[in-house]
Amino acid sequence: MRVYESALHGLETEDMYWLGPFEYKSKKALLDALKSYLQSAPSGVVTNGNAIKKLHLLIAMHPDSERKIGVGVDHFEIRRNALGAGSGFWLVRSDGSEDSFSYERCITGVAQSSHGKVCEALRFVVRPQMHAFRDAMGLPVQCSVTGVDIVNRKELHIDHKKPFWLLLEQFSHEREVDLSVLETRGNGERLELVDEEVSGAFEEFHRQHAELQPVLKDVNVAKGGRVEFRP
Numbered sequence: 001m002r003v004y005e006s007a008l009h010g011l012e013t014e015d016m017y018w019l020g021p022f023e024y025k026s027k028k029a030l031l032d033a034l035k036s037y038l039q040s041a042p043s044g045v046v047t048n049g050n051a052i053k054k055l056h057l058l059i060a061m062h063p064d065s066e067r068k069i070g071v072g073v074d075h076f077e078i079r080r081n082a083l084g085a086g087s088g089f090w091l092v093r094s095d096g097s098e099d100s101f102s103y104e105r106c107i108t109g110v111a112q113s114s115h116g117k118v119c120e121a122l123r124f125v126v127r128p129q130m131h132a133f134r135d136a137m138g139l140p141v142q143c144s145v146t147g148v149d150i151v152n153r154k155e156l157h158i159d160h161k162k163p164f165w166l167l168l169e170q171f172s173h174e175r176e177v178d179l180s181v182l183e184t185r186g187n188g189e190r191l192e193l194v195d196e197e198v199s200g201a202f203e204e205f206h207r208q209h210a211e212l213q214p215v216l217k218d219v220n221v222a223k224g225g226r227v228e229f230r231p
Contacts, residue, residue: 018116020057021165021179022050025221027107034103038078038087046076058106059091061113071095115180119168121191122179125199126206133212134158144213157220161211171205 017027024030037051046052055076062068070093077090079100092098112120134156140149141156150156160167172179183194193199 016120018112018119019054020113020115021119021168022054022057023119023165031104031107034107038089041078041087043078043080043087046078052076055089055091057113057115058103059101061106062101063105068099068101069093070097070099114182114184117184117191118179118182118193119165121184121193122168122199122202123164124189124191125193125203126210129203129207129210130158130212134214137214141214143216143219145215145219148216150214150216155217157215157217158212159215159220161213162209167206167210170209171202175201175205177201 017024017030019030024033046055052075056073059065059068059073068091072094073091074094075092077092078087079090080087088100089103090098090100137156139153139156140151142148143150144159144161168179171177177198182198184191185194186192
């Protein structure tokens, strides 16, 4: 996790935290989203595809992940806590054994994953495209989400019509690139992939496939895809 300067060109939210390719405005936002998800989701097997992906990423971050995962996770469940109020996450392994796990232990105190750094580095690769799109846009312009006119450039953010994580997933599938095994170098604004060929390929892929749109700053900051756990 690091601080983005969202005032610069109005392209990103602040204090981004990455769970694999999924981005949240901060580590606290992810914790809050998980808490809210457990409070609202029904008990039973988790069936939502994106939620399942995120739970796999979470359990891999657990300090005792090797023992928790064991022979492999077959599925995840939400169960009412036997002691105290509320619900919690459980995993059921492929051999039928099961165990509970704390999402807080998966996140609190854990440094940004290497996978997250790769996704962040690819954000930087396409930032010039985002800047160019914004700079070429005149005002007033209509917010693509609310329909409200944006008349102040400070309130103008540029967002992806198709979520950025979906673009990463599509790129990985089509080009057969495993983002989780790539390496990065540098930090902050200078974070980049070691494999420059992959960076260049994604830059061109983004140019061809990304659909950019103008949105109000407040709308972009509060976007569900960045602050909610449930897709």
